[in-house]
Amino acid sequence: xxxxxxxxxxxxxxxxxxxxxxxxxxxxxxxxxxxxxxxxxxxxxxxxxxxxxxxxxxxxxxxxxxxxxxxxxxxxxxxxxxxxxxxxxxxxxxxxxxxxxxxxxxxxxxxxxxxxxxxxxxxxxxxxxxxxxxxxxxxxxxxxxxxxxxxxxxxxxxxxxxxxxxxxxxxxxxxxxxxxxxxxxxxxxxxxxxxxxxxxxxxxxx
Numbered sequence: 250x251x252x253x254x255x256x257x258x259x260x261x262x263x264x265x266x267x268x269x270x271x272x273x274x275x276x277x278x279x280x281x282x283x284x285x286x287x288x289x290x291x292x293x294x295x296x297x298x299x300x301x302x303x304x305x306x307x308x309x310x311x312x313x314x315x316x317x318x319x320x321x322x323x324x325x326x327x328x329x330x331x332x333x334x335x336x337x338x339x340x341x342x343x344x345x346x347x348x349x350x351x352x353x354x355x356x357x358x359x360x361x362x363x364x365x366x367x368x369x370x371x372x373x374x375x376x377x378x379x380x381x382x383x384x385x386x387x388x389x390x391x392x393x394x395x396x397x398x399x400x401x402x403x404x405x406x407x408x409x410x411x412x413x414x415x416x417x418x419x420x421x422x423x424x425x426x427x428x429x430x431x432x433x434x435x436x437x438x439x440x441x442x443x444x445x446x447x448x449x450x451x452x453x454x455x
Contacts, residue, residue: 291359292357292358292359293357293358293359293367293369294355294356294357295309295310295312295314295355295356295357295367295369296309296310296353296354296355296356297309297310297353297354298351298352298353298354299314299349299354299371301342301345301346301349302342303321303323303324303338303341303342303345304321304322304324304338304341304342304344304345304382304387304388305319305320305321305341305345305379305382305388306366307345307349307354307356307371309354309356312366312367313364313365313366313367314356314358314366314367314369314371315362315366315367315368315369316369316370316371316378316379316382316388317358317360317368317369317370317379317392318370318379318390318391318392318393318394319379319382319383319388319389319390319391319394320388320389320391320415320416320417321338321341321342321345321382321387321388321389321416322337322338322340322341322387322388322408322413322416322419323338323416323419323420324338324339324342325338326338326414326416326419328408328411328412328413328414329411329412329413330410330411330412331411337387337407337408337413340387340407341382341387341388341407341408344382344385344387344407345378345382345387348373348376348378348381348382349373349378350373352373352374353373354371354372354373354378355371355372356369356370356371356372357369357370357371358370379394380394380397383397383398383401384397384400384401384406385401385406385407386401386402386404386405386406386407386408386409386410387407387408389408389415389416
């Protein structure tokens with residue numbers, strides 16, 4: 250009987266040791282993930298040729314980069330001008346492609362949105378892309394481009410020549426995410442954990 254009790258104690262001790270070891274491993278893994286996220290949050294500079302994804306998003310240097318501070322009509326969004334519906338999302342993308350041209354651009358930023366895209370200020374030559382998009386009326390100001398937006402409205406430029414639903418409202422009306430701001434630390438940690446376990450969500454409309 251004493252021998253069985255000893256075996257029972259040994260088994261329980263083994264389970265505790267296994268649980269403690271698993272806990273230590275999980276803690277180290279979480280610290281490693283947090284360190285990786287903090288490293289990502291350091292200022293990054295990307296430069297080179299870029300591909301235009303939509304009116305406020307670029308593909309550059311293996312990254313998806315979102316122009317910080319603006320919100321452009323979504324790719325399949327429509328607006329109205331002179332009583333006629335037109336593809337303002339595609340028009341916005343085409344205007345950004347014109348600004349980018351075939352040359353190199355430079356982007357700098359240290360925050361990411363909920364889809365993992367780098368939020369950055371980008372320039373092509375001497376042209377700041379976000380400011381130019383708002384001034385031309387092919388994006389609205391989300392933060393920091395109020396003066397350019399006032400001028401675009403005054404001149405009835407781009408989407409201001411007619412009527413349109415703000416991109417954030419358009420996304421929300423279709424079950425998308427209205428928020429275009431930077432993701433918080435907790436959300437960044439969840440993003441990294443999902444990527445480690447192969448369940449990274451696809452970037453949605455924004």
